[in-house]
Amino acid sequence: MRTSVPCPNCQKAITLDNFEDFSSPFTMKCPHCKAKLKETKVSPFLLIGLIAVIPLFIYLTEILVSLLSGLIPAIEKIPLFIVFLGLLYPLYALYERINGLIMFNKGNLQLKKRQ
Numbered sequence: 001m002r003t004s005v006p007c008p009n010c011q012k013a014i015t016l017d018n019f020e021d022f023s024s025p026f027t028m029k030c031p032h033c034k035a036k037l038k039e040t041k042v043s044p045f046l047l048i049g050l051i052a053v054i055p056l057f058i059y060l061t062e063i064l065v066s067l068l069s070g071l072i073p074a075i076e077k078i079p080l081f082i083v084f085l086g087l088l089y090p091l092y093a094l095y096e097r098i099n100g101l102i103m104f105n106k107g108n109l110q111l112k113k114r115q
Contacts (some may be wrong), residue, residue, distance in 0.1 A: 001105055002104065002105055003016065005046060005104065006017070007030040007032060007035065007037070007109070008035070008037070008109055008110055008111050009030060009033050009035035009111055010030060010032050010035070012030070012032040012033070012058065014031065014032075014063040014109070015029060015102075016104055018031045019100060019103075019104050020030070020100060021038070025039060025043065025046075025099075025100075025103060026038075030111075035111055036110045036111070036112040037110065037111065037112065038109070038110055038111075039103055039107040039108065039110075040107075040108055040110055041106065041107050041108035042102055042103055042106050042107050042108075043103070045051050046099050046102065046103065049099075054096060057084060057088065057091075057092065058080070059083045060088060061080050061083055061087075061088060062080070064083065064087055064088065065080065065083055104115055105114055
């Protein structure tokens, strides 16, 4: 497991802590030189995984609502997205953490082309 990756622009180390501070994999910037970065090696596979995980999250939220509706009848009137954020957000955070670790350890950072 790597502890840092070099920035393709300034060659300074980007640590896992820096990587976790990125708001999303599409808005990565080097913390030293502020160069915009993109990942090209594992991102397509992570997007395919996302297509599989979204229905799973919806299914789990539906099951949770059906189980809790006996105890809390008002939960059926709450939008599923709110129920998901309120009750299953730790599962989503774990999924995002795993994606970040895969991208950090197996990925290939490159500079974004200027537009």
